[in-house]
Amino acid sequence: MTRSRKWHTRLVSAVAVSILGLAMFSPAPASAAASCVLSITELGGGFTARVTVGCTEGVVTAFDLYGEDGWPNPDDFLIKVWGGSSEILGDHLNEDVGARDEIYAKAFYTTSSGVNKTLKTNRVDGYFGCVVDPLC
Ligand SMILES: [Ca+2]
Numbered sequence: 001m002t003r004s005r006k007w008h009t010r011l012v013s014a015v016a017v018s019i020l021g022l023a024m025f026s027p028a029p030a031s032a033a034a035s036c037v038l039s040i041t042e043l044g045g046g047f048t049a050r051v052t053v054g055c056t057e058g059v060v061t062a063f064d065l066y067g068e069d070g071w072p073n074p075d076d077f078l079i080k081v082w083g084g085s086s087e088i089l090g091d092h093l094n095e096d097v098g099a100r101d102e103i104y105a106k107a108f109y110t111t112s113s114g115v116n117k118t119l120k121t122n123r124v125d126g127y128f129g130c131v132v133d134p135l136c
């Protein structure tokens, strides 16, 4: 092995040890990141829907439902729900008449230590309202 190859081998080893060290001593990912989940269950053939939001970090006090729209259209506020769950008219969820609806919630919740927080939920896609649309 030539002198430069030895040097190269040492350099590669040093880099490998450094990378291993970073991997070993990097802080663990925040596995307890808070999340809130929206679920929508259609009832009465879609005439109504049960909307529910649950948060990992606390008790849901209310949530606002929104219909997501692509740029340049702003997302539509649909309805406010008090508590973590309610049955609402399916028409409230029909944010895009004649097309698929993209629903998410902004959840308001209180942690076990009494801190009020807000968090956006997942998005639920579906066809809702005017039992079940044909352009209402
Ligand atoms: Ca939309």
Ligand SMILES: [Ca+2]
Pocket: 093, 094, 095, 096, 097, 098, 099, 100, 101, 127, 128, 133
């Ligand atoms: Ca729709």
